Amino acid sequence: MAAFDLVVIGAGPGGYPAAIRAAQMGASVAIVEKEELGGTCLNWGCIPTKTLIASSELLERIKSAESMGLRVSGASFDYAAMADRKDQVVQKLRNGVKQLLKANGVTVFQGCASYQTRNRIQVESNGASALLTAGKSIIATGTASAMPGFLPRHERIVESRGFLRLRALPATTLILGGGIIGCEFACMLAQLGVKVTMVELLEDIIATIDADVRRELRRHMEKDLGIRILTGVTLEEIAADDRGVRGRAGQETLEADLLLVALGRRPVLDGLKLENAGLAPNARGFLDVDAYDRTRVATVYAVGDITGGPLLAHLATSQGIVAAENACGSYLHKNETVVPNCIFTTPEIGTVGLSEQEAQQQGRKIKTGKYLFGALGKALAIGEPHGFVKWVADAETDQLLGAHAVGPHATDIIAEAGVAIRAELTASDLAHTIHAHPTLAEAWMEAAHALIGEPIHSAPPRKPS
Amino acid sequence: MVKAVTMPKLGQSEETVKIVKWRKQVGDAVAKGEIILEIETDKAVLEVESFFAGTLLKVVAGEGVTVPVQTTVAFIGDPGEAVPDVAPSTTPAATHGPKHESMGPLTRPSPDGHPLPLEREKGLSPLPAERVVPSGGDRVRGSVTSQSSNEGSFQPSASPEVFRISPRALKLAKESAIDPTQIAGTGPGGRIVERDVRDYLEAHGYNRLRITPTAKKLAAREGIDLLSLAGKANGNQITVADIERIVSERPKPLAHIRQIIARRLTESYTHAPHFFVTVSADITEVEALRATLKAQGTAYTVSDFIVKAAAMALEEFPIVNSVSDGEAVRAHSSIDLGLAVALEQGLVVPVIRHANELTLAEIHLRAQDLTARARSGRLMPDEMTCSTFTISNMGMLDVENFTAIINPGESAILAVSSGAKQPVVKNDQVVVRTMMKMTLSSDHRLIDGALAARFLNSIRKHFEEISLWQRLT
Numbered sequence: 001m002a003a004f005d006l007v008v009i010g011a012g013p014g015g016y017p018a019a020i021r022a023a024q025m026g027a028s029v030a031i032v033e034k035e036e037l038g039g040t041c042l043n044w045g046c047i048p049t050k051t052l053i054a055s056s057e058l059l060e061r062i063k064s065a066e067s068m069g070l071r072v073s074g075a076s077f078d079y080a081a082m083a084d085r086k087d088q089v090v091q092k093l094r095n096g097v098k099q100l101l102k103a104n105g106v107t108v109f110q111g112c113a114s115y116q117t118r119n120r121i122q123v124e125s126n127g128a129s130a131l132l133t134a135g136k137s138i139i140a141t142g143t144a145s146a147m148p149g150f151l152p153r154h155e156r157i158v159e160s161r162g163f164l165r166l167r168a169l170p171a172t173t174l175i176l177g178g179g180i181i182g183c184e185f186a187c188m189l190a191q192l193g194v195k196v197t198m199v200e201l202l203e204d205i206i207a208t209i210d211a212d213v214r215r216e217l218r219r220h221m222e223k224d225l226g227i228r229i230l231t232g233v234t235l236e237e238i239a240a241d242d243r244g245v246r247g248r249a250g251q252e253t254l255e256a257d258l259l260l261v262a263l264g265r266r267p268v269l270d271g272l273k274l275e276n277a278g279l280a281p282n283a284r285g286f287l288d289v290d291a292y293d294r295t296r297v298a299t300v301y302a303v304g305d306i307t308g309g310p311l312l313a314h315l316a317t318s319q320g321i322v323a324a325e326n327a328c329g330s331y332l333h334k335n336e337t338v339v340p341n342c343i344f345t346t347p348e349i350g351t352v353g354l355s356e357q358e359a360q361q362q363g364r365k366i367k368t369g370k371y372l373f374g375a376l377g378k379a380l381a382i383g384e385p386h387g388f389v390k391w392v393a394d395a396e397t398d399q400l401l402g403a404h405a406v407g408p409h410a411t412d413i414i415a416e417a418g419v420a421i422r423a424e425l426t427a428s429d430l431a432h433t434i435h436a437h438p439t440l441a442e443a444w445m446e447a448a449h450a451l452i453g454e455p456i457h458s459a460p461p462r463k464p465s
Numbered sequence: 466m467v468k469a470v471t472m473p474k475l476g477q478s479e480e481t482v483k484i485v486k487w488r489k490q491v492g493d494a495v496a497k498g499e500i501i502l503e504i505e506t507d508k509a510v511l512e513v514e515s516f517f518a519g520t521l522l523k524v525v526a527g528e529g530v531t532v533p534v535q536t537t538v539a540f541i542g543d544p545g546e547a548v549p550d551v552a553p554s555t556t557p558a559a560t561h562g563p564k565h566e567s568m569g570p571l572t573r574p575s576p577d578g579h580p581l582p583l584e585r586e587k588g589l590s591p592l593p594a595e596r597v598v599p600s601g602g603d604r605v606r607g608s609v610t611s612q613s614s615n616e617g618s619f620q621p622s623a624s625p626e627v628f629r630i631s632p633r634a635l636k637l638a639k640e641s642a643i644d645p646t647q648i649a650g651t652g653p654g655g656r657i658v659e660r661d662v663r664d665y666l667e668a669h670g671y672n673r674l675r676i677t678p679t680a681k682k683l684a685a686r687e688g689i690d691l692l693s694l695a696g697k698a699n700g701n702q703i704t705v706a707d708i709e710r711i712v713s714e715r716p717k718p719l720a721h722i723r724q725i726i727a728r729r730l731t732e733s734y735t736h737a738p739h740f741f742v743t744v745s746a747d748i749t750e751v752e753a754l755r756a757t758l759k760a761q762g763t764a765y766t767v768s769d770f771i772v773k774a775a776a777m778a779l780e781e782f783p784i785v786n787s788v789s790d791g792e793a794v795r796a797h798s799s800i801d802l803g804l805a806v807a808l809e810q811g812l813v814v815p816v817i818r819h820a821n822e823l824t825l826a827e828i829h830l831r832a833q834d835l836t837a838r839a840r841s842g843r844l845m846p847d848e849m850t851c852s853t854f855t856i857s858n859m860g861m862l863d864v865e866n867f868t869a870i871i872n873p874g875e876s877a878i879l880a881v882s883s884g885a886k887q888p889v890v891k892n893d894q895v896v897v898r899t900m901m902k903m904t905l906s907s908d909h910r911l912i913d914g915a916l917a918a919r920f921l922n923s924i925r926k927h928f929e930e931i932s933l934w935q936r937l938t
Contacts, residue, residue: 369522396680397682397686398679398682399679399683423677424677424680426678426679427680429678
């Protein structure tokens, strides 16, 4: 029986950084992974989808090159080659994780983990089994795409992971669910010439973000990318056969070559035998943790998607490091007040901190300041004058509480806003910080000027006459 | 036509009333009989209805202001009508009545409407705003108010000499969120100049403090001395959360009713030497009778029986129905029983007058009415004063036993606990009976132990005497 100070279950973006950090602190660490190192993010989520989106966006840019004075003819794509590139990127990063774990002296076990007691974990793989004793353990098993029971089992009905296994694109696709994953796939497919119809039960797509940001995205998806978006309706009577998939949305029957299901993600705790450790999932199927990432069993921690918070790799990593430190004797409070969220649609969206609609729900008094990329030199120069950035600040102190960007490189420029909010800067601190010209990040400074009522490059606030 | 809304006279004893909250704002339509404001007396929070219909045109006395009864507090009329120019500061309205005067050392109204507990705020708040620079303008929160009569009531006790600071020095101190009264001035006549502030910041390691920009702004606004926070922040820098924590930990004035409770009970407990006697009453048969009566249509409470039993005992022991200050004794001529009622904002004690002359059914109806109105805040002050003996019943709260503090003006109080089934020895047999403890608190200046025991056992005897209740119901 192998004995470790810490056993981490799941080698995704929550688990592997936890293992590395604990090893750096001198603990003997094992990590158990039933599939691939890197978890969903690296293998079937963030990385492969962003690799494909990079290709589809480049194609889109090339197609519109003429507006920038370039003459490109015959631009086309080979999806199989795009998929190969995606696999290469994933393979490279996966090897990187393997090297990192090895370099830090973490023992990797391939197989399914299950608790025998809170300090004894069995790992099974193809009939072979190993028994580990664990002083402490971290559960980082993550989530998987939800495939509700009403959906027929058929090769034409796939979730995101299944989609990434395809080697050729369908001509038409129905997307069920207008959340972040659904919208990202819709944009990518539309850019590659796939005819996309999206069906969302709620009244709008990505309901968690502010309405003005949503409106900007939806306008581009519908008008420029030609995606058909049906909101406030359900897709019923779903059927699939050799010729295609069908479903009824209201009065209309929708048909396509493929149905992509993007209805959210479910917790993965199968086979873990939590009860042997004295643990049970909550009513939603996730694990409750305290501010130090401890479960209700003193020696067991949990991090990442499985804790039921926002499904974000970077949040999982932050939690993983906190849990590892605490498992090794530190007493760190987890830091989840300022978590950026990036959406890789076209246009991109980046948000961090408080939204206008959250402020409204909390009854909190706020001010906002907005700046349109259409008025920004750099955005015009690069031919992407769409979208805007917006600050949300406390009405009394002008403290920056939230930031929202939709438009070119929104997912990159949101980083500055995260730092400003974490540092508790006021709008005037940000407005008086010199931003390089000409850059997209200038928009934050201009929006801060607008918020404090001193706009330079936009119309001044109307004075009561 | 414009009509004046006057503060109603609420009873014989109330001369001043504090305005807690205006339910209607200027410009709001008001229907006749609609509640327009909430007021607070020494005893309770009450609602005031409008006698007129119309639009609220002007509020003369704002929230937090104490006014004598019969004073004009607002005007109601048609929109646009001219309103007589009545300023609260020119009327005798804003003066403290004798009742409020006695609270003088504890509170004073502030411009933002909340009484500030002066002594404690001075002691605990790092930067007591009201002590800073009377000459400096906007910092003089509350030390000079529009109510001229308040001016004399507040004297800064700390430093009688004048605090002098240059405008630039004051600005720097404000921006740095520090308390300038701690700085020694080197200017003419000890005036603090900008250099003094800089030297002070340097000497106290201000520049080594790490403060987020919003935290600094918030501290300046809230009057928190950042130097007092050195090393006390939760992280390695002072953040908004640290400032908000300090603001939330600041002493806040107790509700008026709580202050009254605090003053009266402290007075009673420190002046009257309390002692306590406990008995267990067997309520098995009374409970059975209550169940029968309830089935017949009247849900008598345990308190109803206690009130009657206590009233009968008080007739037998008139000395318990008296009050003493240690030098004289004053007998009450009637038996008026107070019933302690717990409300969210504090205890009130409505009174059942002449309880000894009432039937059990009358006591029941009276108690039911008083308790219901106490809960809805509609008791009149007269209904909560001058009881001669009080009963506090915590039977519903699952307690084994407790002691109560004597209501000022009385000599004893009965604390009634929960009934519970217990093994009891009766005729040398262990039997299960429902027992309930009652503890009498008595003022030893007037009542000795033997008297308390006899009185309390008299209550118990009456209470347990089932034939009595069968006769009275």
